[in-house]
Amino acid sequence: MLVAAMSMIPQCFAGFSFEQIRYWVGDGPDTAMLVVDFQDGTFDSTYAWGYLFNGTATGEDLLNAVADADPNFSIVTGGGFLNDIHFNDHAGIGGNPDYWGTWTHSDTGWYMNTGITEALANGDRFGCSYTDFAPALAPGVALPALDPFAFDQSGVRFWTGSGSDSAILVVDFHDGANFHSYAWGYLFDGIKTGEDMLNAVADADPNFSVDMGGFLNDIIYNEHAGIGGNPDYWGTWSGTSLGNWSMNVGIQEPLANGDWFGCSYTDFNPALRPYKPVAAYDPHAFTLGDVTFWSGTGSDSAVLVVDFLDQTAVASFAWGILFDGSTTGEDMLNAVAGTDPGFQVNMAGGFLNDISYNGKDGTGGSPNWWSTWSGTNLGNWSMNTGITETVHPGDWFGCTYTDFSPAERPGIPMAAMAPATGLKEDRLDGERLNIFPNPATSDIQVVLPNDLRGEENVELRVYDALGREVEKQAVNAATVHADISHLAAGQYWIRIRSGARSIAQPFIRR
Numbered sequence: 001m002l003v004a005a006m007s008m009i010p011q012c013f014a015g016f017s018f019e020q021i022r023y024w025v026g027d028g029p030d031t032a033m034l035v036v037d038f039q040d041g042t043f044d045s046t047y048a049w050g051y052l053f054n055g056t057a058t059g060e061d062l063l064n065a066v067a068d069a070d071p072n073f074s075i076v077t078g079g080g081f082l083n084d085i086h087f088n089d090h091a092g093i094g095g096n097p098d099y100w101g102t103w104t105h106s107d108t109g110w111y112m113n114t115g116i117t118e119a120l121a122n123g124d125r126f127g128c129s130y131t132d133f134a135p136a137l138a139p140g141v142a143l144p145a146l147d148p149f150a151f152d153q154s155g156v157r158f159w160t161g162s163g164s165d166s167a168i169l170v171v172d173f174h175d176g177a178n179f180h181s182y183a184w185g186y187l188f189d190g191i192k193t194g195e196d197m198l199n200a201v202a203d204a205d206p207n208f209s210v211d212m213g214g215f216l217n218d219i220i221y222n223e224h225a226g227i228g229g230n231p232d233y234w235g236t237w238s239g240t241s242l243g244n245w246s247m248n249v250g251i252q253e254p255l256a257n258g259d260w261f262g263c264s265y266t267d268f269n270p271a272l273r274p275y276k277p278v279a280a281y282d283p284h285a286f287t288l289g290d291v292t293f294w295s296g297t298g299s300d301s302a303v304l305v306v307d308f309l310d311q312t313a314v315a316s317f318a319w320g321i322l323f324d325g326s327t328t329g330e331d332m333l334n335a336v337a338g339t340d341p342g343f344q345v346n347m348a349g350g351f352l353n354d355i356s357y358n359g360k361d362g363t364g365g366s367p368n369w370w371s372t373w374s375g376t377n378l379g380n381w382s383m384n385t386g387i388t389e390t391v392h393p394g395d396w397f398g399c400t401y402t403d404f405s406p407a408e409r410p411g412i413p414m415a416a417m418a419p420a421t422g423l424k425e426d427r428l429d430g431e432r433l434n435i436f437p438n439p440a441t442s443d444i445q446v447v448l449p450n451d452l453r454g455e456e457n458v459e460l461r462v463y464d465a466l467g468r469e470v471e472k473q474a475v476n477a478a479t480v481h482a483d484i485s486h487l488a489a490g491q492y493w494i495r496i497r498s499g500a501r502s503i504a505q506p507f508i509r510r
Contacts, residue, residue, distance in 0.1 A: 018123075021050035022144040022275060023243075025069040026062075028054030030122040034062050035105075037129045037139035038090040039098075043270045047087060048142035051120075059102060059126045060116040071148060072243045082116050082128060087145075088244045092130035101136050103127035110138035143270065148243030150276045156185035157279040157412065158379070160204040161197075163189035165257035169197050170242075172264045172274035173224040174232075178383070178406045182221060183277035186255075194236060194261045195251040206283060207379045216251050216263060221280075222380040226265035235271045237262035245273040278409075283377035285412045288394075289438070291320035292415040292506045294465070294491035295335040298324035299510045300393035301439065304332045305378075307400045307410040308360045309368075317357060318413035321391075322489060322510070329372055329397045330387040339465070340416065352387050352399060357416075362401035371407045373398035381409040432505060433494060439508035442485040446494060453478045455498045463493045484509050 018033060030053050037046040049070070051062045060077060067075050076084035076094075082102060083094035092100060104113040105125035113126075120126060127139035153168060165188050172181035184205070186197045195212060198219075202210045211218040216236060217228040226234060238248040239260045248261075255261060262274035288303060300323050307316035319340070321332045333345045333352070346354040346364075352372060353364040362370060374384040375396040384397075391397050398410035434447035452458055452475075460480055462471035470487060473480075475496065484492075487509045495504040 016142045023147040024050040026052040026065045028052045032120045033125040035127040035139045035142050039130050046140045046142040047145045049145050057120045059118045098132045101129050146242045148241035158282040159185040160200045161187040163187045167255045167259045170262045170274040170277045181275050181277040182280045184280050192255045194253045232267045235264050281379045283379035294320040295339040296322040297489040298322045302391050303396045305398040305410040305413045314414050316411045316413040317416045319416050327391045329389045368401050368403045435507045439510045441510050443483050446480045458498045461495050465491045
């Protein structure tokens, strides 16, 4: 048996590398790979994990570290032997009918080692294969195990549907982009299917479309497109976390509370599961109408979003920019710096180097760098060429302070406030003013909240961006008409006051 244990079995390990590992456990400067092959005839019988350690470790240490970290993985050892391994729906029970062999991989292939006490060195691959030893089968090419904690329900930013039950949709285009996998949440009651979930997301998200005719044919999301047969096809998956996907019957698969439903665009050689997603953003979570601080002049508008990604409660901020025709990211940043005393930017050398805003600071290289993004709403960001990127009417320009591992998109922003005016948006018993049109060019209509209708001595005042009063008139009706044609283009505030009560809201004169 010892001779067999030390025999060399050349095997090609092409197709999986340390760079493809998605789930790392342990801690330390040294790395090793665990490959487990159940040899059970399924397309996904072989999985790989990464292991971090410092100095000295064994195969047993590696197996225990994975079992401690991954709730879907368990082992039984005893007497210095590897007896059983379970992972999701795969099981290898010692003696029923086969046994676990352990392996080390070298430049020439896999060879059997001394067992779980085998010492690991930096860069080693340690393999476990469930085999009848007639002959002993080495581990095959692995799929990456996925960390079930890498994304959970708390990471969802876009919920669709309604009801007391919830499920998560993950769509992975596997197209090599920095972001290729996205997640949405789905609320429902009773019995629903994967098809119901996909339709709900398509109805709610203008950036998402799906074609189904009993089968999942095509999905398009922003710049990603998975067209059935051109060249790949969509596979569908079920699970309760990112770490335990299994293929299901298709879009008719029923959903239960807490389920995950996955779609992956794959050549089925082998079928690739959905990988770790990023949250899809609701394009309605922040819109042009939510902007309260406007810079520049002109009849066209765009939104600037700056996200410091500093893990604080509010890290992302938005400003509106007015211009004529087109502008650039650089011009937008300079416009805000010229009007918002809390905002400073350094763009020496044609690059976005530093941004600071009201105590937040993103200094280039200390430790991260600024990336720039383009979109037309919060839900369809893509990286652009930099601050010289042309911005058209209705566009969004984003900046994020990121380590590029990977580069992160701007998150849902808070509207930056104009500190010089002394004004802020006030509500009255939860009600806002209804100002339309907004932006406007000649006149506006202001609909009063219910609590101010019919009261005496109600007045309307208009203030410019510096807090100077530029218009005043008495209010004698529930809807007030105001001529603003004489005002210069820019941001203004309307305040309605009755005695000690008042309500204020911004509008834009184009």
